[in-house]
Amino acid sequence: MIDGTTRVFTWEEGARIEVRDLGGEVVIEANAAGLRALASHLLTLAQDGTPDGAHLHLEENNGLEEGSVGLVLERCDYE
Numbered sequence: 001m002i003d004g005t006t007r008v009f010t011w012e013e014g015a016r017i018e019v020r021d022l023g024g025e026v027v028i029e030a031n032a033a034g035l036r037a038l039a040s041h042l043l044t045l046a047q048d049g050t051p052d053g054a055h056l057h058l059e060e061n062n063g064l065e066e067g068s069v070g071l072v073l074e075r076c077d078y079e
Contacts, residue, residue, distance in 0.1 A: 007044050009056055011037050017058070018065040028071070038073075045075045052077045 012033040020027045030038060041056055055074035058064050064071065 007047065007050065007054070009041050009044055011063070012040075016065060017063065017068070019058070019068040019071045021069045026069075041073055045073060050075055 015031070015033040015037040017028065017030040017034040017038065020029070028038070044050075045054055045056070052075060055072055058068075058071045058073070060066055060068045060070070
C-alpha cells in the first residue's frame with residue numbers, strides 16, 4: 001500500500017531477470033516475460049497518485065536470478 005492506495009506489482013510466469021554490475025555500467029538481462037514484468041512494474045510506479053519515493057526492491061531470489069545485484073525501482077518527481 002502506498003499512501004493509502006494499493007499498488008499491485010505483477011509477475012508473468014516464467015519471467016527471468018538478471019542484473020549485473022560490470023563496474024561502470026549495469027546490465028539488465030531478461031527474457032521476454034521478464035522484460036514485460038519490468039515494464040509493468042515501471043508503469044505501476046508511474047500511475048497517477050503514486051507518491052514521490054514509492055519504490056520496489058528486486059533482489060536475488062526475490063524477482064531476480066541467482067547471482068544478481070539488487071535493483072531498486074523508485075519514483076522521483078523532484079530533482
